[in-house]
Amino acid sequence: MCKSLRAAHICSAFLLVLCQLMLAGAARAAGPDDVVGMVLDVQGSGELLRSGRSSKLQLLSYIKPGAQFKLEAGSKASLSHYGAKLIYQLVGPVLAEVGEDGVKVLNGTPATTKSLAEKVVAAAVHPNMGAAAFKMRSLGQEIAIQSPINRSVQLGARPRFQWSVPEPASFQLILTEAPERVVAKATVEGSTWDLPPGTTLAAGKEYRWTVSYTAPDGQQRSAAADFTVAAQADADAMRALKPGAGAAVDEWVLYAAILRDRQMLDEARQVWRDIAAQRPDLTTAHTMAR
Template sequence: MSLLRAATVAVLVANFFLSTSGWADVLITDVIGKPGLVSKPPLAILNEVVNGSLVEAPAGLQFTAIDLVTGKEYLASGPGQFRIASAGVLSLTTGTVKVRSVADGSLPDVRIATGKLSRASMTMRTLLVKLPMYPSNTAIPDTTPTLRWAHMAGASSYRVTVSDDTNRAIWQRNTTEAQLALIPDSGLRLGNQYTWKVEPLNQTGDPVSNATSAGFFVVAEDAARVLAAIKPEPDASFSAWVLYAAQLQQAGATDDAQTIWQALARERPGDVNLKKLVK
């Protein structure tokens, strides 16, 4: 290899995941293949790849890339060489590329620390992960969340109160369950902050202990529109769930993102990348 070619390859690898504009061109949301199959340069979930990058994929390896500018998803299958370009992911040799739209227009860039990649396919099965109190110090993606909390000793029912950022109660209900769904007329508005509290009550309706409370905010209108557009169905692809979780995290909806990261990590227990995202 000539010194010029060696220098060119070194620059390509060094700049593969960097963008001088601060905006990634594509986000890698899945890599599937038998153990030992590695693309060149190696791809990992949540890598951000810039235009002009070349990817060599062996036979039996696939990678999925989301173009954050156009909202299109590209499923590239080796063997072959692929170029990341403004027109999307292009096959330069024998590889194939399937394209579909996942959003109508651009998606927010993401910045999430990742680790190594484990390659396996999956289908999302179950998303519900118990949290002590949800939502708590996080954003929520829409105005109709289901509030959840742990059962409290001695409680026959619970009084749930939601207040705005002036501490004015805007919504209150009683329930015998440890969760309560807010309805469209509950008073939540996009971009606003709220607090909520749960009071455990006995059979006569008197408090049996102190209330527990938490705060949250609803994402802004632009983020809510993106999240609603890309929200996957329960049996959606691994790529779709990675993209949705990444956008939730970017919008500040860390509780919802964490629920999905945990479910993904259970599906791929050997994935160091996902383990780093689970708290």
């Protein structure tokens, strides 16, 4: 009897611990789901207040319900909110709080808003944005692949192939379609190559390109990267999301974030370069543009 009771207690304790672990795991897995938007523009100084802690308001910061934003006089910020389908533009001095359904100004200048298209919300609602080095360097080698970079998805069927090296040389380039079909071979003087006229890559296909040369020390140097050409439907959908001429920086930041989430890294980098040129004060844009 005692042994049975003891076994029952042990079993109950084990089940309790197991349930706690499962709940903790579920909470961790659900973590990204409470993100309701993103910081799309910051001019001047501001603070992000959440869970009793304060941090500097930065471009691309995720926002969650309960977070507060504090801007000093003259400072500005733009925030997307997927639930409200709006971009909120705040001008300091202001204190605002994020809710499930939108952003509420608690004190200061009222916010102005502009609508987010449903298709943009759908594309951005599960962002996977992260500051990442866009330049893939081959380990122990001196060729730096610049585009198409490794594991990227290309929006167009004629990407430009670019790389960099410490010294000028004559390069051998090979482009293959998975698994082993050679699409093109070329000897290149310089560090840029385009597909021959009339040649396009197939939508939805995987490719690998390799560039190599003989260094002055007689050693062979090479680098390679794998990439995929976007399926036609995916490419059309992304082009439909592209902001129009004259769009504000916050709309371009959101578009760059969506491109990055879709692994369209080269296109995202070009958008970041355009943003950085337009807004030299956005240091994050310069980092993402490299």
